[in-house]
Amino acid sequence: MALTLYGALISPFVRKVRLALTEKGLAHEVVHIDPFNPPADYPQLNPLKRIPALVDGDLTLADSAVICDYLEQRYPQPALYPVDPAERARALWYEKLADYEVAPWSTFTVFRQRVLLPLKGQSPDEDAIQKALNERLPPLFDLFEARLAQQSWLAGNALSVADLAITCQLVNFGYGQEQVDAARWPALAAHGERVRARASFVTVFSEEQALVAKLMAARAR
Ligand SMILES: N[C@@H](CCC(=O)N[C@@H](CS)C(=O)NCC(=O)O)C(=O)O
Known part of the structure; x- marks a missing residue:
């Protein structure tokens, strides 16, 4: 499934997700979104209009912590959360x-x-x-x-x-x-x-x- 990350590379929350994707070896496309001037349809990806948002096939997710947790459940290895x-x-x-x-x-x-x-x-x-x-x-x-x-x-x-x-x-x-x-x-x-x-x-x-x-x-x- 194609992974697309929406956001600006300089955002710490976007960077966190990119690091998680990269640690897991997951290929992804980045679509630049200026959070202070997002495209009119961006709220469909993140209703709070914040970055990041992630699209994985039919699934759309907002918030870096939610996205990282999803990535862990969907693509468990290598792990980014302790098992204990x-x-x-x-x-x-x-x-x-x-x-x-x-x-x-x-x-x-x-x-x-x-x-x-x-x-x-x-x-x-x-x-x-x-x-x-x-x-x-x-x-x-x-x-x-x-x-x-x-x-x-x-x-x-x-x-x-x-x-x-x-x-x-x-x-x-x-x-x-x-x-x-x-x-x-x-x-x-x-x-x-x-x-x-x-x-x-x-x-x-x-x-x-x-x-x-x-x-x-x-x-x-
Ligand atoms: N808790 C959110 C925070 C996201 C966030 O605040 N992103 C900032 C950019 S670093 C943003 O989109 N700001 C624009 C705004 O709040 O309108 C996450 O982890 O994704």
């Missing part, structure tokens, strides 16, 4: 922390303020950025650090969707010219390097660089 129920729940917990707790600050604040708003000719709100950096993100990074100080992967003993989710958020944090302070959160910083060294990440990341370069050049103008 407790460890699987742990993977979902860290995925949720990344997608719903870290994302509002890493992507929807730092990345949006430093990359997206300047593209529209607006100045970044440095107060909002500093609040994200100094108040909101540190306690969340502490949660990841506590776990990763004990083991290489967030759940179970192998890469899972949780590792992909937090790394994707931190990529957008990086596009916003920030990075995890390795002196304060050494295990989280090392974990990011571990995920980024994977063949899947190298492929997916390199494919988004053309779009990143275009956006950064437009922002600089």
Whole structure:
């Protein structure tokens, strides 16, 4: 069945799905959707008009976590979720922390303020950025650090969707010219390097660089 992913390569949620597809060796087509100016019929794929959406034959799905869970059930190998129920729940917990707790600050604040708003000719709100950096993100990074100080992967003993989710958020944090302070959160910083060294990440990341370069050049103008 043909898999088609709808979204923009620079989105952390689209990247998470692309990494899952690539880790699983699933060929897929990507159709570019600008979430801020989607085609008129896009709500048929995602009624919330957000990216990503996935079409697999007759099936249409929205939301990166739902899509990744579907991919796991439909295409189980290689696994991206632990088999053990407790460890699987742990993977979902860290995925949720990344997608719903870290994302509002890493992507929807730092990345949006430093990359997206300047593209529209607006100045970044440095107060909002500093609040994200100094108040909101540190306690969340502490949660990841506590776990990763004990083991290489967030759940179970192998890469899972949780590792992909937090790394994707931190990529957008990086596009916003920030990075995890390795002196304060050494295990989280090392974990990011571990995920980024994977063949899947190298492929997916390199494919988004053309779009990143275009956006950064437009922002600089
Ligand atoms: N929980 C969703 C979040 C998706 C999301 O917020 N995507 C952003 C782009 S990074 C978007 O589509 N924003 C446009 C909007 O909210 O209107 C998921 O995991 O797919």
